[in-house]
Amino acid sequence: MASTPAPSTPPAGSPLDPAVAARLRRNAEGxxxxxxxxxxxxxVLMLGWMDDEALHRTLTTGRCTYWSRSRGEYWVKGDTSGHVQHVRAVALDCDGDTVLVQVDQVGAACHTGxxxxxxxxxxPLGQ
Structure with missing residues (x-):
């Protein structure tokens, strides 16, 4: 990731637990x-992007919520496709710059099906 991490302070009005928000390292876009x-x-099913609000929604609803960079809006995995991700556990990595969301995936995780x-x-390896 080429972006410089944003300050570890959450955006104003963030509903995310302050102790969790303080540990996050965000890129320039938050x-x-x-x-x-x-x-x-x-x-490993997929990689998506989250901000504080998406993580808060994921933790509180039990459904993965991501931020769509192309559409500029939140999306809950499976609301359109029916391919739902039921959250089982969420972990923050040692640097605070990535979350691992362990899910029970219903159907395809990829937008290609x-x-x-x-x-x-x-x-190819070894070249």
Whole structure:
């Protein structure tokens, strides 16, 4: 990620627990990556972007909420597709710049209809 982390202070009026918000390192746009992982198999499903509000919604509703950078709005995974992510656990990494959301994925996680966003293009090793 090329962006410089934003200050670790939450935006004004953030509903996120202040202790959690203080640990987050955000990029210049106030976002941080969220890796979705199938809770029981460890399968990495997708990467989305969150801000304080998206993380708050994810923690309080039990459904993954992301910030769409292309549409400029929040989206709850599965509201349109029916491919829901039920949250089982959320962890912040050691640097505070990424969250791991362990989910029970219903249907495809990828917008292409694949189970995971990482199925299609395996890169060659050893070259």
């Amino acid at each position: 976002l941080f990556p969220a890796v979705a992982q199938q809770y029981d198999t460890g399968e 694949e189970r995971t966003c990482f199925d299609a293009d395996r890169l």
